[in-house]
Amino acid sequence: MNFKYLITDVDGVIFDRMPVYLSAITEVLKPFGFSKEAIRSYFYGSLGTPVGIQIKGILNRSGFDIGDGQMERMLKEFWAISAGNKTNLFPGVKETLEEMKSQGLFIMASSGSNTDEIGRSFKEHGLPYDFYLGSDQVLKGDEHIKIFAGNFSLDLADFCRQAIFIGDGTTDMQIASRNGIFGIGITNTIPAEDLLSAGAKAVISNISELSGYLRQEEESVF
Numbered sequence: 001m002n003f004k005y006l007i008t009d010v011d012g013v014i015f016d017r018m019p020v021y022l023s024a025i026t027e028v029l030k031p032f033g034f035s036k037e038a039i040r041s042y043f044y045g046s047l048g049t050p051v052g053i054q055i056k057g058i059l060n061r062s063g064f065d066i067g068d069g070q071m072e073r074m075l076k077e078f079w080a081i082s083a084g085n086k087t088n089l090f091p092g093v094k095e096t097l098e099e100m101k102s103q104g105l106f107i108m109a110s111s112g113s114n115t116d117e118i119g120r121s122f123k124e125h126g127l128p129y130d131f132y133l134g135s136d137q138v139l140k141g142d143e144h145i146k147i148f149a150g151n152f153s154l155d156l157a158d159f160c161r162q163a164i165f166i167g168d169g170t171t172d173m174q175i176a177s178r179n180g181i182f183g184i185g186i187t188n189t190i191p192a193e194d195l196l197s198a199g200a201k202a203v204i205s206n207i208s209e210l211s212g213y214l215r216q217e218e219e220s221v222f
Helices: 018-028 036-045 051-061 068-083 093-102 115-125 142-151 156-161 170-179 192-197 209-221
Strands: 005-008 106-110 131-133 163-167 182-186 202-204
Touching (some): 115 131, 170 192, 182 192
Parallel strands (some): 005 106, 106 131
């Protein structure tokens, strides 16, 4: 294949956890009087952004200013609520990732979640990731891409030319677009038009479509 590196978002692409996270963030923000619809609109409109930044964003937009200590407590509550729910794979995820590995791709994950939690979930489901990063130490964004390139001892531009980023949120597609990565949106959470507007080069509705799409792209080159 022309692509050698596959980057995936985690929640909303690999694990069906967006309803869990929406419920958790709604509970955490309850004391501030936001409506469920306002939280849902902001949350889904900023998918792919680390949770702490999402919480700060909706609070700042409404004039609430919280300190680091309160944010730390809110995040701790958010993850505690989320951890009480089972992690389910989307259909076709394991089979698709294993097929990508069999075709020689290296697989990475960039997430707004915690790195250790991601690792435990990947191990639990036997997913063939080569490298993954959460946002507990390095916030998801351009810096994750630089770290991925460095992990393979590649120049950033060279890495990005050979990479695919599949995500369910606008932030994922914006990261891909800024870095010259081929962004593929997946409509597990928001509509195709939102992903395309954010810079997606293609949109799929199920991760099982990924291998067929990449074969089609390769054939079109020849």
